[in-house]
Amino acid sequence: MLHTQARVAPPKRSTPYRGSHATAVLERRILRLTTHIETALSREILPRIGEAREAADQSETERLARLAIAGNAEGLLAAVRTKRQQGDSAESLCLVTLTTVARELGDWWKQDRCGFVEVTLGMLALQSVLHDLAPSLAGGRVGSQRRSALMLPMPGEQHSFGIAMVAEFFRAGGWHVAQDCGGTEKELRRRVSREWFGVVALSCGVSERLPALPGLIASIRTHSFNPDVAVMVGGAAFQDDAAKAAMAGADATADDAAGALSRAEGLVGLMAAHS
Numbered sequence: 159m160l161h162t163q164a165r166v167a168p169p170k171r172s173t174p175y176r177g178s179h180a181t182a183v184l185e186r187r188i189l190r191l192t193t194h195i196e197t198a199l200s201r202e203i204l205p206r207i208g209e210a211r212e213a214a215d216q217s218e219t220e221r222l223a224r225l226a227i228a229g230n231a232e233g234l235l236a237a238v239r240t241k242r243q244q245g246d247s248a249e250s251l252c253l254v255t256l257t258t259v260a261r262e263l264g265d266w267w268k269q270d271r272c273g274f275v276e277v278t279l280g281m282l283a284l285q286s287v288l289h290d291l292a293p294s295l296a297g298g299r300v301g302s303q304r305r306s307a308l309m310l311p312m313p314g315e316q317h318s319f320g321i322a323m324v325a326e327f328f329r330a331g332g333w334h335v336a337q338d339c340g341g342t343e344k345e346l347r348r349r350v351s352r353e354w355f356g357v358v359a360l361s362c363g364v365s366e367r368l369p370a371l372p373g374l375i376a377s378i379r380t381h382s383f384n385p386d387v388a389v390m391v392g393g394a395a396f397q398d399d400a401a402k403a404a405m406a407g408a409d410a411t412a413d414d415a416a417g418a419l420s421r422a423e424g425l426v427g428l429m430a431a432h433s
Contacts, residue, residue: 222255223262226280227272234283235290248294252323253414256284256291260319264363264394281319288323295330305426307357310338311393312367312374313346320393320415321361327415328422343374351381356426358382359418360408361393368395371406388425392418 225234238251246255263280266272272280309325311318318339325335338349350358358378362371375389391408403411409425412418 219258219262222259223266223280226259226263226283227266227276229279229283231283231286235287238287238291242291242294248291249416252288252291252295252326253416256288256323257320257414260284261394278316284319285322288319288326292326292330295326305332306334306336306355307359307422308336308338308350308353308355309359309361310346311361311363312371313341313343315361315363315367318361320363321359324359324361324392324415324418327419331419331423333419333422343377346374347377347381350378350387351383354383355387356384357388357390357422359390359392359422362391362395363393365395368402368406371408375407388422390418390422390425 222234222237225237238255241251241255242248260281263272263277267274267277307325307328309321309328311321318337321337325337328335336353336355338346360371360374362368371391375391378389379387388409389407390410390412391403391406392411396402396411397413400411400413410421412421
C-alpha cells in the first residue's frame with residue numbers, strides 16, 4: 159500500500175529590505191560607489207590622462223617646430239592639412255597650432271637651441287601655412303573706410319608672423335588691411351599722415367622696446383590723417399601684463415588674432431558713434 163506524502167510548501171525566504179526601504183538602501187550604495195569612482199577619477203586617472211595629453215601635444219608641437227626650422231614648408235603644410243582633414247577648423251589651426259609652434263620657436267631662440275637663420279626659416283614656413291589656411295577662414299564683404307587697418311611690427315623688429323596672422327583674420331572679417339615690414343618711425347609718420355586708417359596695430363616682441371612705445375603712439379596720433387585713429391598693440395611683450403598697453407597709451411590689446419578683430423570692431427563702432 160502506497161502512502162503519499164503531502165507536499166509542504168517551502169518556507170518563505172525572509173527579505174531583509176523590501177519596498178521603499180530597499181530602494182533607499184540601494185540608492186545609498188550606488189551613491190557611495192559613484193563617489194568612490196569619481197574620487198578615483200579626479201585623484202588618479204584624470205591627472206594621468208591630462209599629463210598624457212600635454213605630453214602628446216608638446217611632442218606634436220616640437221615635431222612641427224622641427225619641420226619649420228628645417229625650412230620644410232611642404233612637410234609642415236602636409237601635417238597641418240592632415241589635422242584639417244581630421245576635423246580641426248582653420249581658425250583653431252591658426253590660433254592654437256601655428257601660434258603654439260611660433261612661441262616654441264621663440265623659446266628655442268631664447269634658450270639658444272636654434273639660431274637666427276633657423277628661426278627665420280621657421281617663420282617663413284609658418285607664414286606659408288598661414289597663407290594656405292587663409293581662404294578657409296570665415297570670410298566677409300569688405301567694409302567701409304572705417305574698417306581699414308595698418309599693421310606692422312615695432313620699428314627695428316623683423317619677425318612679423320603674429321601681425322601676418324592678425325591681418326588674415328581682419329581680411330576674413332571684411333577689413334581693408336595694409337601691412338608694413340616695419341621701417342623707421344619717420345616712415346611710419348609719413349604713411350599715416352598720407353593714408354586714412356581706422357586702426358593702426360603695432361606688434362612688440364621684446365619688452366626692451368616698450369619704453370619707446372608711448373612716444374611712437376603719440377607720434378602716430380599727432381600725424382595721423384584720421385584724427386580719431388585707434389591704436390592697438392600686441393605681441394609677446396604684452397603676454398604677461400596686458401595693462402602695459404594702456405600705460406603705453408594704446409586703445410586696446412588682445413591675446414590672439416580673433417580677440418584683436420573683436421576689439422577693433424568695438425573701436426570702430428565707438429568711432430562711428432562719436433562722429
